[in-house]
Amino acid sequence: KLSESNRNGFEVSALSFADDKGKALIVEPGETVYRTFTIKNTSEELQELLQLELDKNADSVFRIINGEVKEAKDEEGEDAGVLPVGENPVPWNYDQDEETPLTVAASPKRAGVHECVLCMHFKGYKEMPLSAGGGRKAQTFVMKRHISVECGDRKMHEELKPTAVFTGKKKTAEQRFGEGTSTxxxxxxxxxxxxxxxxxxxxxxxxxxxxxxxxxxxxxxxxxxxxxxxxxxxxxxxxxxxxxxxxxxxxxxxxxxxxxxxxxxxxxxxxxxxxxxxxxxxxxxxxxxxxxxxxxxxxxxxxxxxxxxxxxxxxxxxxxxxxxxxxxxxxxxxxxxxxxxxxxxxxxxxxxxxxxxxxxxxxxxxxxxxxxSLEIARQAVLHSNELPLGLLFPSRPTDNPRQELVSGKIRPINFTHQKGNEINGLQREAVEAILKNDVKDAPFILYGPPGTGKTETVVEVILQLVLDARKMSRVLACAPSNTAADVLACRLKRELRFSHHHDSQKMIRIYSTTREYGEMHKDLKECSNWDGKKEMFFVPKRDQIVNKDIRVVICTCFVGGQLRDFGVKKGDFDLVIVDEAGQATEPDCLAPAAAVLGDSEGRQNCGRLVLCGDPKQLGPMVLSREAQDTLSKSMLERILEMRAYKKHRGKYNSKLVVRLLDCYRMHKDILKLPSRMFYENELRAEGPPHDRLQNWNGLKARGLPIIFEGVRGKDMREGNSPSWFNNHEVEVVRDYVKQVTAGAGIRPQSIGIITPYRKQVHKIQKALGREFQDVSVGPVEDFQGQEKLVIIISTVRSNRHFLAFDRAHRLGFIDNPKRFNVAVTRAQALLVVVGDPKVLYHDKYWGELLRYCRDRGAYKGESLEGIEKAEKDDDYDAWEDQHLISSSVGLEGNRDDHEGPSWSRDG
Ligand SMILES: Nc1ncnc2c1ncn2[C@@H]1O[C@H](COP(=O)(O)OP(=O)(O)OP(=O)(O)O)[C@@H](O)[C@H]1O
Ligand SMILES: [Mg+2]
Incomplete structure (x- = not known):
């Protein structure tokens, strides 16, 4: 085991690329910086320096130069010269108090923290006591120093540096204030x-x-x-x-x-x-x-x-x-x-x-x-007995004839305008089962892996209803998050336009009154409840929702649960669809259905409930540990476990459940890994090849539109925010955005950036500036249900010290299969992952992606050899704690000192 400390009287002076205040220096790519250090023998014995050695990590970043060097021009000087490192021993004899200056030159070329270990092999002589035979005995020993240098765009780092020293959360007199307010x-x-x-x-x-x-x-x-x-x-x-x-x-x-x-x-x-x-x-x-x-x-x-x-x-x-x-x-x-x-x-x-x-x-x-939102959910639960029991506990399905939601035959609408696209067999089965509505009460479930067209199928169902002029059925379509509701609304709007129904306002997207203008999707303004005069979202009255024009209402589950309070009556809607149902707690998911379906008396014509989603993607966010086990299981997941929804003799009962398997979203190589990891290799690539970036010259491996860029970064926090950021990754992410927009002609709107921490979201937005303000940047939660041509993921974590913590509290990206799955399945044509290979290599999921990329030549950055062999090294951990987190960050801390799941619920 090696030691960082001085030994046997040999002293090595401090060696770090920092400024006078101890703050790390940012070196621009291509620059060279020098730091001189000395080795001195303070013992009374003659000692020898046998060899200086830089480990493999040094790549071509670090060199050792004999003598004192301050700038590049000194390097040309006579005494200075690069020492043969590693191979030939460099025997120097050191008498007492003799010292030599040596210089480390660093010329990093890529953004991030570059580090290596300098090993110094010494031979010392020791006077042996007479009892041990006397005389002098030679003894070899090794001393090592970690060297690191940070490389990047100095200006950007200056702009994004912590605005205030991290102080953590202060616990002060507010306790006094927290108690006894009732008096x-x-x-x-x-x-x-x-x-x-x-x-x-x-x-x-x-x-x-x-x-x-x-x-x-x-x-x-x-x-x-x-x-x-x-x-x-x-x-x-x-x-x-x-x-x-x-x-x-x-x-x-x-x-x-x-x-x-x-x-x-x-x-x-x-x-x-x-x-x-x-x-x-x-x-x-x-x-x-x-x-x-x-x-x-x-x-x-x-x-x-x-x-x-x-x-x-x-x-x-x-x-x-x-x-x-x-x-x-x-x-x-x-x-x-x-x-x-x-x-x-x-x-x-x-x-x-x-x-x-x-x-x-x-x-x-x-x-x-x-x-x-909690109260809405609670009311839904308290009124659940107005719903037929079969909706909550579907057991044996019973027939329900003559309840079709449309008149006439079902002819595909959604897919007709897109050349070459056709509704596939399973999607059609789902559409027909929903519209025929011929089982009593039981919810219909449409599930399957990402990009298999669940949302697209929902759009088709809605179109069939909306464009049917005779039956006049009405549908309430909800999703747990506003982003997922917007995806649904935007697609539906586009389809309605193509079907030449743009002039008749058939849909309304109701936003919660607690939202602001800027939080509305800009394409949806015309069909939303925005009141331009008062500059706020208004609460619609019943006749603004239930009238002869409007046939579909799109909103979050929370707003859906309020419809009854807006005056809507049970029976006003024939169909309730919850997309991304896997992301909602059971009471949230139930809220829209409880508001408009069923009735307190006869339970005739209760209407149909459809749940869509994927239980392998993100589930509901629950804070309480006591409530977590049950509440974090979605209604979708619970019902899928019931017998009637399982395969019998290799087949699902398609009146109740359809599982889609053809993926239209992703390039076949992007899809391969998630398919293997989460869907037993069942996912099949269908539809357009998404090969637009397959031959882009920015790719590491031609033909494979995935890049894994390993960046050693630095965990940082600021002020009293528990959220993390990592400027080295911000820089690399920004550079990719520039490259794909300028080099490959991709529009900013077609790019999405996913990262686990809100702080990193803000820093990336700041670095992108106005020019790229149309790039969407957000946490995974916001991306569920979305897709983009190009997805860039920044994983942030660079210090292994926090991993155990992240794991225990289910934070961040590590050891989190559902987050991983959602993040890597949003990209259509190019997926870029920017993260720390040392941290990610050992993660079950990211590590697999990393190796997948390495094996196919799509990995960029520090060589993985050292990482693969690395064993537990306390010295290294100590070094890492010092260097890979900004100086003021405390390492310990309780749950409040780390960013947790945001406890707001999307309204
Ligand atoms: N039959 C089809 N033919 C061609 N393209 C399709 C078909 N079905 C879906 N798509 C396209 O595939 C992409 C993914 O579909 P969609 O977003 O509906 O998937 P999803 O199952 O809802 O995914 P997620 O689980 O991420 O929400 C969309 O661009 C959609 O237009
Ligand atoms: Mg979807």
Missing amino acids: QHVVHFQRPRGYPTVLVRGAPSQDKDTLAQEIRQLFAEGKLQEIKAKVEYAEKSFFFREGETRYRDYKNLFELLLVVEEAQMEADVRNFDMSNVALIETHGRDRDERGEASYYLYVAGLGENRPSVVIGDKVLLSPRAHPERTFVAYADRKDLRQDAARGNLKIKVSAKIRDAAVKGARFDVRFTINRA
């Missing part, structure tokens, strides 16, 4: 006009909500075991009962889980409370007629949804001078998102606080959770 004097301030409120019918007021209070109490007392026991009890009855009692068990279980999850959110939001802060003035024009004003609060993590605040959310302010008072303020309506990226939360305050704020008062701030 405080709360100064209410009426929600300003036009601010959204989500009305939830039937929701108990908070102090009447006994279950919530009980759970909250257990939480406060730290009795998590008791909560766990309750959940387990409810699960038991849920899974073993039969018959009608099941409604009750269903409600008991899911209501409990939702309440537990809410208690967890409430506990988590406390982490963001702030104490002793001032309000910052905004421009005067924000003052409105009631004399209320808007102020900014600086909230560092806001851009990463920590905390997550949407328009109209309550923020509680308590003046330091009058801690017994609490003022209510509301997250402002205008530019909330835009300001949030900079950490500014705009809030509307009442005239009363304004007066105090003007005088420079300081406040303690408490955030509240937006419980609307």
